[in-house]
Amino acid sequence: MTDIRPNEPTKPSGAWMLTPGQKKQIEQRFGRYINKGQIRYLKAGHLDVLETVREGVGFTDPVSRRRFFDCFSSAGSFNVGRHNPQVLAALDSALDEIDMGTPGLVSPWKVALAKKLVELAPGDLNRVFFASGGGDAVDGAIKLARGATKRPVIISTIKGYHGHTGFSLSANGKEHYRHYCEPLIPEFKFVPFNNLEAMSAVAGEDTAAIIIEPIQGEAGIYVGSPEYLSGLRKMCDDLNILLIFDEIQTGFGRTGKLFASQHTGIVPDIMTVAKSIGGGLFPNAAVIYRDIPLLTNYVDTNPEFHPSTGGSDLGCAVSLKVLDYLLENKLSENSAIKGERLRDALLQLQKENPKIIKDVRGKGLMIGIEYLHEFMGPMMADALAKNGVFAAYSGNAPQVMRFMLPIVVNDKELDEVIAAIRAAVKDMKTILPLALPAAKIPAVLRLLNSEKVQTVLFGWLRTIEDGINALKGVGK
Amino acid sequence: MKMTKKDQNALMTEFASLFGTGHLKHLKDRGQDVVECKRSGATFIDADGEPFIDCISGRGIFNLGRRPEKIIAAFKIAMLETDQGNFPMISKEKAALGEKLAGFVPGNMECTMYSVTRGEAFDFACKLSRGALSRKGLVALEGSWFGQTGFALTLSTRKDKDDFAPLMPECELLPFGDSEKIREKINRDTAAVFIEPLQAENHCREPQPEYLEAILRRCRETGALLVMDETQTGMGRTGRKFAYEHFGVHPDILIIGESLGAGIFPIAATIFPQSLNAFLNEHPLIHLSTFGGSDLGCTVGAAALDEYARTKPWENAAKIGAHLMDGLEKAAAGSKEIISVAGRGLLLSLELKTPAKARAFCKALSRQKILADTGAVAENTVVLRPSLTLSKKEADVIVAAVKDLVKSK
Numbered sequence: 001m002t003d004i005r006p007n008e009p010t011k012p013s014g015a016w017m018l019t020p021g022q023k024k025q026i027e028q029r030f031g032r033y034i035n036k037g038q039i040r041y042l043k044a045g046h047l048d049v050l051e052t053v054r055e056g057v058g059f060t061d062p063v064s065r066r067r068f069f070d071c072f073s074s075a076g077s078f079n080v081g082r083h084n085p086q087v088l089a090a091l092d093s094a095l096d097e098i099d100m101g102t103p104g105l106v107s108p109w110k111v112a113l114a115k116k117l118v119e120l121a122p123g124d125l126n127r128v129f130f131a132s133g134g135g136d137a138v139d140g141a142i143k144l145a146r147g148a149t150k151r152p153v154i155i156s157t158i159k160g161y162h163g164h165t166g167f168s169l170s171a172n173g174k175e176h177y178r179h180y181c182e183p184l185i186p187e188f189k190f191v192p193f194n195n196l197e198a199m200s201a202v203a204g205e206d207t208a209a210i211i212i213e214p215i216q217g218e219a220g221i222y223v224g225s226p227e228y229l230s231g232l233r234k235m236c237d238d239l240n241i242l243l244i245f246d247e248i249q250t251g252f253g254r255t256g257k258l259f260a261s262q263h264t265g266i267v268p269d270i271m272t273v274a275k276s277i278g279g280g281l282f283p284n285a286a287v288i289y290r291d292i293p294l295l296t297n298y299v300d301t302n303p304e305f306h307p308s309t310g311g312s313d314l315g316c317a318v319s320l321k322v323l324d325y326l327l328e329n330k331l332s333e334n335s336a337i338k339g340e341r342l343r344d345a346l347l348q349l350q351k352e353n354p355k356i357i358k359d360v361r362g363k364g365l366m367i368g369i370e371y372l373h374e375f376m377g378p379m380m381a382d383a384l385a386k387n388g389v390f391a392a393y394s395g396n397a398p399q400v401m402r403f404m405l406p407i408v409v410n411d412k413e414l415d416e417v418i419a420a421i422r423a424a425v426k427d428m429k430t431i432l433p434l435a436l437p438a439a440k441i442p443a444v445l446r447l448l449n450s451e452k453v454q455t456v457l458f459g460w461l462r463t464i465e466d467g468i469n470a471l472k473g474v475g476k
Numbered sequence: 477m478k479m480t481k482k483d484q485n486a487l488m489t490e491f492a493s494l495f496g497t498g499h500l501k502h503l504k505d506r507g508q509d510v511v512e513c514k515r516s517g518a519t520f521i522d523a524d525g526e527p528f529i530d531c532i533s534g535r536g537i538f539n540l541g542r543r544p545e546k547i548i549a550a551f552k553i554a555m556l557e558t559d560q561g562n563f564p565m566i567s568k569e570k571a572a573l574g575e576k577l578a579g580f581v582p583g584n585m586e587c588t589m590y591s592v593t594r595g596e597a598f599d600f601a602c603k604l605s606r607g608a609l610s611r612k613g614l615v616a617l618e619g620s621w622f623g624q625t626g627f628a629l630t631l632s633t634r635k636d637k638d639d640f641a642p643l644m645p646e647c648e649l650l651p652f653g654d655s656e657k658i659r660e661k662i663n664r665d666t667a668a669v670f671i672e673p674l675q676a677e678n679h680c681r682e683p684q685p686e687y688l689e690a691i692l693r694r695c696r697e698t699g700a701l702l703v704m705d706e707t708q709t710g711m712g713r714t715g716r717k718f719a720y721e722h723f724g725v726h727p728d729i730l731i732i733g734e735s736l737g738a739g740i741f742p743i744a745a746t747i748f749p750q751s752l753n754a755f756l757n758e759h760p761l762i763h764l765s766t767f768g769g770s771d772l773g774c775t776v777g778a779a780a781l782d783e784y785a786r787t788k789p790w791e792n793a794a795k796i797g798a799h800l801m802d803g804l805e806k807a808a809a810g811s812k813e814i815i816s817v818a819g820r821g822l823l824l825s826l827e828l829k830t831p832a833k834a835r836a837f838c839k840a841l842s843r844q845k846i847l848a849d850t851g852a853v854a855e856n857t858v859v860l861r862p863s864l865t866l867s868k869k870e871a872d873v874i875v876a877a878v879k880d881l882v883k884s885k
Binding site for chain 1: 477487488490491494495496497498499500501502503508509510511512514515530532534535537538542543548551552555557558559560561562563564565566567568570571572574575577578586587588589592593594595596599600602603606607610612624625626627628629630636639640641642643644645646734737739740741742750753755756757758759760761762763764765766767768769770772773847852
């Protein structure tokens with residue numbers, strides 16, 4: 001395996017290289033002042049790389065000099081690519097003029113961004129309030145729903161992911177994130193995704209809102225079927241329930257359309273956006289809602305129901321450029337085309353490796369591979385990292401790996417990514433003969449699938465491997 | 477950037493149609509329907525070309541003044557090299573700001589969790605307390621205002637809370653100043669007690685030192701954590717680095733708000749000791765934030781901390797704050813309009829008779845080219861929280877305006 005991949009950094013290496021000793025120092029500081037457990041966790045999956053020369057579709061590990069394709073994109077934040085020069089230029093010139101501005105005041109930047117968002121948003125999603133990030137946006141959306149309808153119940157989906165602040169965590173469908181913080185806000189109910197009957201059994205006259213991701217991300221990339229989305233729309237219309245689409249991960253071209261809802265034409269009552277709206281440079285988020293009396297009357301009588309430091313003047317200047325860039329470069333279309341190619345390649349890989357890959361799902365450049373067993377997720381992360389692909393398994397489903405490249409990816413880069421995934425699957429096949437027979441024993445499978453055991457086990461394998469490499473005099 | 481009246485009106489109309497007419501009315505009622513153009517120090521120029529003194533400071537964001545040069549310069553250099561980074565990853569920027577914060581904050585709190593806004597930082601403090609102690613109870617001193625997210629809202633004192641009910645269970649308010657209630661409300665099920673050392677939105681009400689000590693003692697007895705939200709009071713605002721230093725009571729967890737990013741980048745932080753980080757070491761990545769701990773944000777935060785350490789703006793806040801307080805008290809003395817003046821350093825509050833009078837007072841101040849806001853808890857108050865770089869001359873302008881208003885009534 002060569003160290004430098006063709007997706008090469010443009011800067012001379014002297015400017016960014018680190019010695020293993022320097023990296024160790026950073027880790028020690030990080031461990032002391034931020035978190036040790038996080039390092040242990042990342043090390044186990046070969047994800048303990050530092051990111052330098054962040055450009056286009058990847059970054060470089062300053063120690064190994066290995067170039068990585070960024071298939072995580074900070075959970076879908078880098079749609080316009082890492083360190084996008086045009087967005088940077090917009091931020092740079094905004095910094096010559098303005099600052100964050102006073103929250104809540106009228107400003108040309110806020111108005112311009114809000115106007116652009118409602119122009120691009122489907123249907124009569126004509127009104128806006130800003131938020132500081134995804135969680136804050138979801139909290140705002142849920143407050144709006146409860147405040148406007150005067151109903152308590154919020155229905156979310158099992159394994160649905162909406163954030164970590166009070167309301168958004170209460171709507172988070174994964175026990176792991178909620179467990180230590182409970183009791184959370186009451187009257188949140190959870191039903192299986194893509195299941196209209198289950199939803200219909202729970203939805204009623206006390207339901208304020210149904211909140212879903214049109215394509216579930218963290219849960220393991222499950223695409224909401226057109227029948228499901230239209231069924232939800234009808235159910236909400238019949239029962240006067242508000243439909244909230246959380247497009248924080250799916251928005252801004254990720255799925256091959258500007259917003260994932262546009263695949264089906266189903267318009268939600270409230271839509272939350274964040275992540276990529278900040279261009280990977282500056283935090284921003286928004287809640288866009290329908291111009292209907294139920295919602296507008298509530299906001300007009302309660303203008304301060306969710307004030308935020310989000311929608312700062314600097315943030316809006318950046319987001320405006322992000323939207324221009326997405327449109328000018330037809331990135332949604334690029335995401336659709338490249339996504340189809342990647343999906344075809346992965347389906348082919350599945351056909352060749354039915355004992356490893358169980359399913360391939362997704363839309364545009366939001367694609368997930370599901371492995372046969374949970375423990376394969378971290379193993380594959382490791383194998384991919386060694387082949388120059390940085391990809392994370394889903395937080396709410398470790399057997400699923402998400403591939404969410406920056407949607408600026410070109411054909412040549414995509415060829416390399418596909419080749420690297422192939423190589424990683426091949427590498428993994430060499431370890432599997434050890435793990436698979438053992439996995440047939442239920443207790444061992446449970447152990448292998450436990451995140452804690454993986455962290456220890458893979459961390460241990462990693463230490464041995466580093467030792468062997470040191471003896472061979474390669475690597476570090 | 478000047479705008480014609482016609483363009484300004486068009487902007488306001490467009491704003492109303494996108495964000496709501498209620499929002500614009502809210503601003504107009506307080507004289508806040510101004511557009512900030514050129515911004516610098518404690519002031520900005522509006523779209524008519526008139527200089528304003530900014531007494532909102534983004535509700536405690538612009539402590540170092542509008543557009544501090546050194547911070548912008550540091551941001552621009554960082555931008556050449558880096559971006560926000562993949563949020564779960566190790567980075568030198570996160571580590572470096574963490575180390576700086578550990579050195580900056582008095583006491584032995586040396587671990588940081590980053591957020592993008594105060595509510596998120598507050599919610600994390602609640603989650604950390606519950607997780608680390610395996611207890612459920614959360615208690616806040618009544619009259620506080622902690623933010624907009626789920627936990628922060630539940631523990632704040634605000635009228636519209638029922639709109640969003642039911643809220644977080646096992647959350648209680650401690651009646652302010654009632655020593656008897658301390659024992660009852662804080663017990664062995666209590667994970668943490670949340671306090672703003674000065675209730676900025678509540679006429680800068682502050683607990684008596686003995687009362688605060690009694691709360692702390694009870695926390696020690698029961699093992700509950702004491703959390704100080706210094707979003708509005710910290711980073712020099714009240715004449716000390718942190719307001720808790722006035723009282724000699726140290727928190728177990730500290731919340732620093734957006735003043736950390738100096739109005740250039742939204743970043744907030746929750747600071748806590750290693751003993752609590754043990755919980756997160758055991759359960760890493762249990763609390764995530766895409767924008768919190770952005771590598772760019774951390775670089776801005778580090779530059780801001782250097783600037784706070786270099787310029788010690790708390791010294792100016794103490795000095796000019798005392799001068800401003802003196803002037804305001806004199807103005808209030810001869811007036812029926814202002815009932816009382818409260819606060820410390822450059823976090824000051826005027827008490828008026830009614831919320832309507834407070835709104836009208838803000839509007840009148842705005843005509844005198846001073847931007848101010850009403851208190852969110854005590855709506856009959858006007859909060860004055862200018863940049864900590866405020867000069868004596870600028871303070872005198874504020875006093876003169878208040879005097880003039882009081883006289884002309």
